Amino acid sequence: MLEALQAMSSVILDPFLLLLIFATTIIGVIIGVLPGIGATTGAALLLPFTLTMTPVHAITVLATIYVSATFAGSITAILINTPGTSAAAATTFDGFPLAQRGEAGRALGVAVVSSTVGGIFSVIVLCIAAPMLARVAYHFRPPEYFALTLFGLSMLASISSGGAIKNLIGGVFGVWVATIGAEPTTGIERFMFGNYDLYEGLSFVPVFIGLFAMSELLVQSKKANQIASAITMKAVKLPTIEDYKKIWKTIVRSCGIGTFIGILPAEGATVASMIGYAEARRWSKNKEEFGKGSIEGIAGAESANNAATGGAMVPTMVLGIPGSGTTAIILVGLMVHGLRPGPYLFTEQVDKVYQIFGAMILANVMFLVMGLYAAKLFARISLVPISILWPIVFAFAVVGSYSLSSALMDVWIVLIFGTIGFFARRHGFAVAPIAVGFILGEMVETNLQNSLKMFGFYEEQKNNLKFQNVIFQTWAFAG
Template identity: 55%
Template sequence: MEAFLGGLAILIDPYVMLMVLLGTVLGIFVGALPGISGSTTIALLLPMTIAMGPIPAICFLGAIYCAANFGGSITAIMVNAPGDPSASATALEGYKMAEKGQAGLALGMSAISSAIGGIFSIVVLIFAAPLLARAAYSFGPPEYFALALFGLSMCAAIGGDSAVKNLIAAALGLLIATVGMDLTTGIERFAFGIYELSDGIGFVPVLIGLFAVGEMLDQAVRRLGKAEIIHLDAARVPGWAEFRKCNRSIWIGSGIGTFIGALPALGATTAALIGYNETRRWSKHKHEFGKGSIEGVAGPEAANNAAVGGSMVPTLALGIPGSATTAIILAALIVQGVRPGPHLFNEQPTLLYAVFASMLAANLFYLVMGLSMAKLFARISLIPPAILWPAVFVLSIIGAYGPNQSMGDVYVMLAAGVVGFLFRRTGFSPAPLIMGLVLGGMVEETLKQSLIIFGDDVTGFLGRPIALVLFVVTLAGLLWPAVARLLRVARARSASA
């Protein structure tokens, strides 16, 4: 409690508060731009945070993460173009409401349910993260190795068009993480005598390249025109009757979102889609779905924002990212010299609780801004792509060059941009590669330490129950789709026989 109050006290610092406010405005602004997701925004703005110091930097990024999900719903409702992938479920009912002349009500419900979902998940984060961290105190290198493998195996479900492709991307991320000097032996790997590579490939240029430049190159192929916007006077605060109607959907969405967000690798988009399905399943007004149901806006919006707090639980307590965006936030923490994990709760509790407090503040900020400035934010989607995307490329160049003032980082970013573009065209998701890159060091380090503990005998893992359970869960998760398919085929054969 003392640490939490300490965290709240940090918010009194005008500089930190300004960063949270700026992060919220930028998050809504960029979240509302179709094609630029929260993860792209954070990747793009990550270099700016390096000079800020750990607490303002993480508060700034946390606020962007919270607000970008909400920002995505504005364009999902107004132009049927989700600004963030996590708002795709909102577009299903929100745009239909807008067509019926209820855009203001849809935006109002979106703002309120997003804030409730977000605050609910942060309260869960405040209580659950320390408990999880305490449980993880007994973890040694074998358990961390098993946990990191479990996190990577969850990449199979992260996006892209097949689980195998996601796992390939994660393995490529692990391979990229091996570039540079091996810390145990001091031997250079894959550096090819290039000085810039001997320190390894930096997170920042790879993140910017994969997300921002890759997306820009993809948009260059499409070169779409600007969107048509639906007329809106103002966002409307839902009345008591509408709120009572959506009450159940909001809590279903909040619960589902927090749980799904806390699972490694699954993020807000999955939470929103499942939140939408479950809202429809438990609704007393199923016939309204598909025609502009207000519950269909409340459920997924609560879910995608609840996933934000949920995904911070494994990120901060274990150092295993809960989503693509938290993988980038994890990278930001590492760049700031902070290594997330259970020890963080003892060593830097103020930093952690400042993050929690800033996320709470960001939720309240975007609630107020969402209700008062929705019309303004909706106009963001009218920025012509011919102005938006070249500016993204220019910012990417500055972002990659800035931190180390190295042209080598610019080349790495451009190469990562080409990889990101090819990934998008071949059905790969860039998020698993980032997970592999961020977790690569931990996987290798813990495997090496485990083998030293076991005297190079891999069967030593069998004597560690927690690691064993995690391996079994990982294996079951990877094999289950194939087993289920075989069972379905066998059942179909026996039915036809």
């Protein structure tokens, strides 16, 4: 425990890391306030820039983007009724009515304090729960991992609002995409069509940039010429003592809800904020205020969505199963930098893990300061015309994807998956299940193969019972 605290506090002594967190928090807040970009797209675009960094610095950048952009979505949600991220959608219900009443500062104050408390709470839970789960996961073998990945895939059913069947179809497609390339055990080429650039399979980064950034660009093209109207705001002020008395129970409840939902594979901040908001309303004595400018509503949604960020990191780091779209990108970041997610991460590179946790706490404190003193400035960024913003995103997307392995093939993959993602979204299929399916694809096939080898699926049916039990228990739990 002492070592963990030592590693976490060492973050403060690394001036470059502090500067990096400061700069990334600004970028994260900008990404969060720009409608449509969001934490996932932002992290995907920034991933290539982290390649030259040390593993701790790189993951810190991605984790900071995650927490700061998740919070920043609330700034535009309150000021212009446009959630910067989907996780801030519930904040518009009460944030914008408060802003219309001339209390935008109070609404932003509640949002930033609730987000910070939620974020720090979840990182503390992450620090405690992750090593405990790692100790259990240390004994996992291929059958258990296979069952877990299956559980993660089954949770895709509720990852977005597209409907369970569409989400599962997206997940299956993602797993299939992971089979492209040489099969790892036998080396037999699958779906390569003679293109040896695909021998090692599709890289995660271009697929993710395509699915999230490029498809979003095409979705945003529908909103060309749309102009947002801004609300005037004098200054951001902290909630009063009376406000604190009114919202502290809601914050505590939403912290628990958000962290728990974040831990569930494939459930992210959006689901957490919706449930946090609904629970805040259910337990409130002033239900009639909800939807008209209730600070409890803002606190419920904001503390839950930021609490989900730390929660989502638990399965990502301990089991290698992403808890949300953004953590799927952080998972890719871990792998690109040679930090193999899993229980061994907590025994072999524990100091790095705790440095990342420490940086996440620092990022939460950083955006508290920025939220209080620079929210008005950041809100203005959201008024940048999309006719300028998205061409710039396009340039970063194509150059960023090329830079990963200096291959034009990666750029074509971005274009192809951007188009696939756009048409999928057009017909109600979310892209997050495809991304998570793609991440879990190799894990699920490899662990299935290893399990079959261990138990002899065809010849040794009796030995197979234990393996089947794991699967059925997982499915029963998922159901």
